[in-house]
Structures are given as structure tokens and as C-alpha cells.
Amino acid sequence: MNSTIYKPTTPPPSHPSSQFPQLTACKTLRDLQQFHAHFIKTRQIHDPLAAAEILRFYALSNHRNIDYARAVFNQIQTPNCFSWNTIIRALAESSVTEHPLEALFLFYRMVCDGLVAPNKFTFPSVLKACARTGNAQVGKSVHGMVVKFGLDGDDFVVTSLLRMYVMCGVMEDAHSLFSRSVDDLNGMKQEGKVVLWNVIVDGHLRLGDFRAARELFDKMPQRSVVSWNAMISAYAQNGFFREAVEMFRAMQIGDVCPNYVTLVSVLPAISRLGALEMGKWVHLYAGKYKIGIDDVLGSALIDMYSKCGSIEKALVVFEQLPKKNVITWNAIICALAMHGRAEEALDYFSKMERAGVVPSDVTFIGLLSACSHGGMVEQGRSFFNHMVNVVGLEPRVEHYGCMVDLLGRAGLLEEAEELILNMPIQPDDVTWKALLGACKMQGNIEMGKRVAKILMDLAPRDSGSYVALSNMYASLGNWEAVSSVRLLMKDMNIRKEPGGSWIELDGVVHEFLVEDESHSRAGEIHSMLAEISNQLRLEGYRPNTTQVLLNIDEEEKQSALHYHSERIAVAFGLISTAPRTPLRIVKNLRICEDCHSSIKLISKIYKRKIIVRDRKRFHHFEHGICSCMDYW
Template sequence: MPAATLCTTPSSPAARKNWSSPSLQCTPPSSSVTTGTAAASSSSSSHFLQVDRVAFLIDKCKSVNHLLQIHAALLRHGLNHHPILNFKLQRSYSSFGRLDYSVSLFERTDNPNVFLWTAIIHAHTQCGLSEQARVYYAQMLSQSIQPNAFTFSSVIRGCSLKSCRALHSQVIKFSFETDLYVTTGLLDAYARGGDNMSAKQLFDVMPEKSLVSLTAMLTCYAKHGQIQEARLLFEEMEEKDVVCWNVMIDGYAQHGFPRESLLLFRQMLAAKAKPNEITVLSVLSSCGQLGSLESGRWLHSYIENNNIQISVRVGTALIDMYCKCGSLDDARKVFDKMHDKDVVAWNSMIMGYAIHGFSEEAFRMFDMMCSIGLQPTDITFIAILTACGHSGLVSKGRSIFNSMKNEYEIEPKIEHFGCMVNILSRAGQLHEAYNLVRNMKIDPDPVLWGTLLWACRLHNEVSLGEEIAEFLMSHNLASSGTYVILSNIYAAAGNWDGVAKVRSLMKESGVEKEPGCSVIEVDNKVHEFLAGDLRHPKSKEIYLMLEEMNRWLEANGYTPQTDVVLHDLGERQKQLSLGVHSEKLAMAFGLISTRPGTTIKIVKNLRVCLDCHAVMKLISKITKRKIIMRDRNRFHHFENGSCSCGDFW
């Protein structure tokens, strides 16, 4: 068989008759007629040159069709068993998404070496077929072929925690425990599997720590809520790329530290690190958690001015942020400008209308989404059922809940049952809600029981409340909220012995009541208040404004609703307790810190109480200001003495 060489297309018809490939052809006989040692030397040199050029051609392929043409030429010219060319072909087929071609080529290769085994293992890992990759790895070992560092790096990627431990022993057996790439892969696998201890042990003994391994350990800490450890490691890192900043910023955002997330983002900008899409997604989440509208608007402007593409993900995050910060108008503007909106974007907008109490608009959006051919998801129905719950639409809620399975073939999840329990129990249909929970095919979670328990407090159903609370405590499902709500049920009924008993149980169990906290943003700075707070630098002015507010309220016929104070106190003490609730302190600060007519936005971590709700309605009328409050359950838009919730929350 003559050696193969690369050339251009022959120009003469006679030459074109023997043309066999756009890339390869047989060397003309006249050019290869030599004798003795010189011929052998020339042939060997020509062969290596030709293989090198074909390998280069394979690497430069831009389509699988071109690759198939080269492969066909190799078959015609007897180069189909060349290990280097086979390796490159196999790898290139995988890169074009043709794993089937890659496997077929591998299975036709006689005695594949470690590089070919590694290539087929890597190809399967890249396609998410980690189990099959490990099968190939086991087959390779059975043929007495020793893995190299690239083999381990490939097979470890994407493996389960159990497989990681087994592969770790193999790494030690074949003396690769000091290889930086291999140990970094193991560290990443331990981190993904949640084995923080093994990850830390491996990290501590690594002889060298690259930026990748440092980032892997940082991710391990941040992902599993070890925020302090993550921050210490982050500060020790001499080099920080955008991935490191993103991991730390997102760690704060995901584990309830949105304020720290925003502060770190500002440090990132000061360090001249360039944010990307991942960065802005995390920071938008933090703005939404804090209800920090001005920070969110600034970030939106930054995205537009710094050529960060407003993809569907970023657009959806902006919608979610604006909805959580109380600006539905801004959210809708982003939504309307988005192209190729997916169902997630529609869900965010529908949920925004739902939590603000604009149920009719939520239903209208749902109908529009279905009319353009988008299929609702389980999240869509959570949003629609939430809209029903905030408007007391029991019949509509039942109808939508039943349509999930009957019309859309979506099996209701625990969240959907929770929405239905909320709809029924808030409307006073507690026993129907209780029966729904007892007859569910899936086990109810503490959140669902808590919803029902809160409804017992709302409707003074003491006996049912006791029954539910005792069930939760006896099955180790009770949270701090369980004890607090049961205590409130007893207090509302005047059963102070019951209150004392519950508080004693809380003390014995080490359970503490979550303190009420309200935040307000003024001049791009978030201010936090607890009940009776004296920590703020403007405390004197705040309490003077509280006194002024009380005079306004009295002049407008306000009577403190002291029955919401669930402590055995005198009437005067109850009034004093009510007067320093955290949302009232935030309101007073907002009045002294903003221009007349400015909308005031407050975020509270718990449900707003009846008395504070009544006060906010009156203050909105007296000051002619719009007040938007987000509590744990929903948004309240106070304007001219009324609330968007219709006093139903």
C-alpha cells in the first residue's frame, strides 16, 4: 500500500480520475521508486510528516461531515489503525456530539492504549454518562493498563460520593495522590457530595494549592453554609478571579446574608474585578431579599451600561427582584422588553402579581401564557393558587387545583397542597383543610402543618390548634413557630396557664422566638429596626416622630388594638408595647428621612399585626403617602386609608 500524503486537488482530468479524497491521495509511484537504506529512510520520514499533517487536519475540522471525509480517506489508505490518528478522531467525534461514532471507533481499535481509554472515558463524562465512564475505567484495569493523571481527572469528574471514595483509594494505589489535577478533582467531588470533612482533610495535605483547588474548597464551604470558613479562606487567597468572587457573593445570598452579599459586591467592583452574568444573578437575589429597590435599580443600570447581556435568566432575575422590592411597574417593563420569554419568566411575573394581591392580573397573565402555547409548570400553579389565597377565592382555588391533574397532567406536590390548605383555612374552612391534610397521599411537612396551626390562631380554634401542636411535638416536627403559635392561641383565649406551659417547654427545648425585624432603605442604605430599638443614630428623632404620629392617630379616632399583645400585661403596658413595634419605628424613620409625598417601602420578617396594619392605613391617609410593606406572607399597598389586601391576610 503506497504511503498517504496531503496535496491539493489535481488540475488535469487524468489526475482527477485517481483522486480519492478532498484531503488525501496516494503518492504517485514515480516519486516513491527508491532503493536500499535511502528509500527506507525517506519512506519513514514521509510517513511521520504525513501523519502529523493529517492529525493537524483532524484538529482543524469544523464539522462532523468533514471529519467523516478524513476518516474515510484514512480507511482507504490503511491508516485506520494508527494510534495517534485514532485518538484524535475519537476525541473529535465526541466534541461534535457524536459519541456513537466515538464508541464505534474505539471498539474497532485493537489493543487500545491508555490514551484511547482515557479519551473514551472523558467523552462519556462530558456527556453526563459518569456510570458508563466508570465501566470503561474498570474494563481498562481488567486489561492491565495503568491509568494516568488524565484518566483519573476524567473519571472523577461528575462521579458520586461513593465512587469518589473508591477512586481515591485507586489514586493512592497508583501513586497519584500528589498530582495537583487529580487531587483537585477529588476535592471537587467530595465538595459536590457534601463530605466537607473529607474535602477539608484532602485540602490540608495537598502539597500545592492552585486557584482551582482553592476555589473548589471555597465552593465546598459556601455551598454547605460554612460562611465564616469560606470568608477566611477567601481573604487568604492571594489571587481572586471572578469565579471566586461569585462563589462568595452567592454563598452569602443563598444562606440568608444578603447585606454581606451586597457589601462584597461593592468590594469586588473596587478591586476592579469584572462581574459577569453569574455575579449579577446573585446580587439581584440579595437585593430582592432585602427589598432594596434603589440598589436593585442601580444594578439594573450597571448591567445595561457594562454590556452584560440581559438574557432570559438575567431578565427573570430582574423581574423577581423588582417584584420583591415592591415595584411591579418596573418588573412589568422588564418583562415586556424581554424577547423569547420562557415559562420561568412568565411564572415570575404571575407570582409577582399574586404576592402583591393583584389576583385578576395574575389570572390574566396565566391566560395569556397559555394562549401563546406555553405549557404551565408546577411553579405556575403555585403562583395561581397563591393569587387565590390572597383574595379568598376558595371555589376558583378548588377548580384550579383539580385542573392540574385533570387538564394539565401535573401531579400536585406538597407546595400545592399547602396552597390549598392556606386557601381553605384562611377562609375559615378549617375542618375541610384539616381533612385534606390527613387524607394526603404524601406526608405533610411542618410548613403545611404550621399553615393550619396559624389558621387556628386566626379563627380562635383552640381545641384543633392544641391537637395539631401536640401531634407536631410528639412526632418531632415542631419548630419554634409551632410553640409560638400555640402560645398565641392560648393567650388570645386568655389561657395564661397554657401560655406559661408552652414557654416552659420552649425553654426546656432551647427554642427561641424569632424577633420581629423591619428594614427600610433610604438613600441607598438599608436601616434595620427591632421592636423597641434604641441602636439607631437618629433614635431621638425617631421617637419624637412616633409621639407626633400618635397625636395624628388619636385625632383621627385611632384606638390601639391591645388584644394583639399576647402577654398578661395591663392595658397601659400593652399600649406602650404596641407603640414600639419594629415597623412603626421604620415608618417614623421613613417620615423624617424622606421628602413629603415620597413612597415609603418597609420589609418585615414576620406577619404584620392587626394594630400595625390599622396604623399604616391611617398614616397613609394622614400624610398622603403611599406605603408599601412586605411581610412574611404578602405585600400590602397602603394608600389613602385602605390596603390592597382588603384586610384579608
């Protein structure tokens, strides 16, 4: 979660650094070691203040080295409280898994020695170590010691306690402490109380209890930018894209300004919804308020523009980045691949190599995807071999999935199946789904049935394999088998994912489902659909009813095609925008062949550029032609 709810304590302001200004001149660990050697030689190291300062530099400075810090601490005959706090904090914050547990052992030793009493700077680090080890029982014992030493009224110690309970998932104790703290800590500054609220909200977000988190968030007497970021980030990262965008809108109405973290958090949600106008607003906001567009924010903007259908703007953002690294190169290569601009994706890879940037495994996912959408089988094989034999990367399951998709689209189903069966790693459901999709596309019913059954064993709750198997039986006219599959789905309470499409107009995202009549302008939309149908017939269009895998008559099949969600979205776009305005539509499933053919003609009839993002890629329809050249 991209939210900073809690920051570790800093050493007390009375640390002795001012007595040893030479230390601040140390530029490297070697400089520090030479200074340390001088202290040992002159016996200054026996001065507790000097030893404590050397320890602080080894443990907490930019030149930190935990092994040296531990060795220095162990040589101090009588560590003062500052030294104990320093080593405990360093271990509690260390990225090494075992170090937080070592911090707890050191705290136990400190308490047992009894020579130095822990203070308000000791407990936050100890509690952080408890949180990182997930040891709520030890945390409760430390809580008892906090009370014993009279520190249960200290703002930062209380915040650290609450954070510990939240991180350990002990929400009952967390709420109990939170309620007492909010009521009792009258001297706590408003900023400190906001932090307490943030911590308890974060706890529910971590546990996936979004309803409780939202209820608490709405009750907050005051919110900081961290409060908003926590909610936006959690929503976006857990698939609640609409909620993330709505929260972002609400934030703008309030008196808290979005910051860098806000923009990075909300852009993925904007991308998924295809909300281009809001994405543009975010980009303009970053420029207006001098929020630096680094590799992370830059790649998020590239991803947003490309997923919202504006690949040209994504290219502009990439070219304007002051510094480019593997993350930003990957973003633009994957963006071009998604839009079917395979040759350009490969050209950018060549530029990346000439720039001396070493490709990562994500780079090759983008390249293989580009080759797949472009039907470039030999180039795809070449890139796969280059990744393994030249760059030295071990292929992940995603790379094999791309290769299966590449071969399957090209009709090389046996080779694709053989690749799966000979993979050195276990194929996942996504890999098998790529082959299943290819079987359906190429009309290989026998292999498709076999693959569907493998998927039903591998992912028994996923509706996709059941629907695919049902559709294959339907294409053969085997309605008895279709009924059997659907009955099995009903018995297992497995529901087919409904087809849905989105279109953004004036910053508002409108959603449509199949045969949707819920929109406030449903009457106008249906009139437009009727007009479109008449215009298509005049152009010689004939409905491809083989796409309707239902046991109904021909007229009903034609009507079913008429009300697919993407067509409804197109109709709404036509009645809601000025002539020649481009339409950008997002669909959650793969666009069907009939809708693809229809939208090509619609783009010609109404002189519109229509950009559709389906589950797999982008289709740019213009003048009766699609950018995919009917290969998708």
C-alpha cells in the first residue's frame, strides 16, 4: 500500500554529534573506518559519548553497516541509553528478516541488565520490531512495560503501540487502545490525532475490510493527505477502481491537495477505467504544482495515456522524460505492443539497447506481446532465445504464456501445446487460457475441449473454462452438452462474467452491460441503435449470428448481437458528442467478430475514429479499417 502512516523515531536531540564534527566529513564507509581506527588508537573510543557517536554513524547514517554497528556496540563496556536505542532501532528497521527479532532480544537484555532504563525513544523501535515479527504476545508485554514506565501518555509511544496491534492484525486491542487514546490524550496535537486515525484505518485496509475502513475514514474529524492516499491506494490496488477515482474527486473538493503519492496511486485506477480526461487533469496538475515526473510517475502516465487510448500522448510523455531507465522503456514498449504497433515496439527496444539500458524480464513480455499481436512468429522465437541465451534471463510463466499466445494466434496449436507440456515450470491457468482462446479462434474443437477440462481441474471456480467449453459444444449444435455444462456451473454457483463497456464523457465514466436499459438516456440510445442497424444494412452488413451461441431462432440471434455492450457505448457516444469527435471505449471481454465488423463500418458511416480497448489489446477503427488488420 502506497501510504506512509508511521515513521520511526529519530534519536533524541541531545546526541553528541556536535562534539565530533570530523564525523560529518566522512563520505564513505572507509572514511568512517579510518576515523574509528583513530578513536581506538587515541583511546577516545572508551569515552561513552564518542563510542555512541561512532555507533550511530555505523547504525543509522547513509554509511550504515549493521555488522560493524553490532561489533561496536558489543565493545562498549557500559552502553548508555542512547547506544541501546541506536542499535535496537537499527535492527528493528533493517531489511534483513532476522534483525527485528534480534532487536527484541537486545531489548530483553537491556531490561534484564537493569543498568539503564528504557525511555520514550526505546519503545517505538521495540514495538516496530514486534510488528515486523508479527508477535502480538510480545507486543502486549511491551505494552505493559510502557504503562509501568509511565509512558502510556506519550503521543509517539501510543501511536507506535497502535501501529503494532494493527500490523499484527489484533484489531480488537487496536480499537480499544484507539478509543482510549482519542479520548484521553487531550494534550495531543491535532496532527498526532490524525495519525492515530490513519493507523486504525490502515489496519482495516490491510485486512481487506474496506467497509469498516471507509466508515472510520468518513468519521475522521480531520484528514491529512496521508489519509486520502491510504484510501485511494487501497481501492486502486484491490480492484475498486471506481471507488478510487471517486475518492480522488472528493479529495479535490476538500482542502487537502494531492501530492506525488496521490497521483501515483490514482493513475492505475484511471487507466483501468479509461478515464482520459481525468488522466489529463492529473498530468496538468503535476506540471502546475511542480511535482517532478520521475521514472515511477512517468511510467504511470505513459501507462495511463496508452490504456486510455492516447498512444501518441504516451509517446510524448516518454520523449519528454529527463531521465529514462528500464522502467520507463518497458512502459513505452508495452504500450506500443498493446496498441498493435509491433514494429515501433521493436524499434524502441533497439533504441533502448543503443542507450545502454539492460532489458529486464518485463521488457521481453512487452516484446513477445508485440510479436503476438503482429503475427511475427519468427521474431518472437528470436526474442525468446535472445532473452535466455544472450541476456541470461530465466523465462517466467508469463513469457511462456506470451509464446503460447503467439503460436496459437498463428494457428500453430500443436507447437503451442507441446511448449506447455515441456515447460520446465508448472504452467498456470493463464497459460492454458491462452491456448484455449487460440483453439476457439482457430476452430479446433477437440483440442479446445481437452484444454477446457484441464482448466476446470486447475481453476475450478473460474467461469472462463466452463463458458468456453459450453460455447464449443454450442458451435457444434450439441445443446444437450451445453445444458450439462451450464447445470454444472449452476450446481457449483459459478457465474459467467457479464460483458461490460465503459465510455468517458466530460470526465464522467458511463458503464453499459449487455442489453442495458438502465441509463437515463436509454430511449435515445435505443433509437440510435436502430438507426445504426439501418445504416449498416445499407452498407451491405449481414449479422454474423455464428457468434451467438444460444439455442434461439435467427431473428433473436440478430437482436442479441444488436445489444452488445460495446455497441450500446458507441451509440451513446454518437448521441452525446459533436460530429467527428473520437470515441474511446473500454470493454472487459474480448470484442466479438460481429461487433468488430460492425464498428469498422460505423467508423466509416459516421466519420468517427473509434478506439476500443478489449481484454487483450486496442483496436483503432477509422475509415472502415481497424488497426489490427483483422488479426487479433
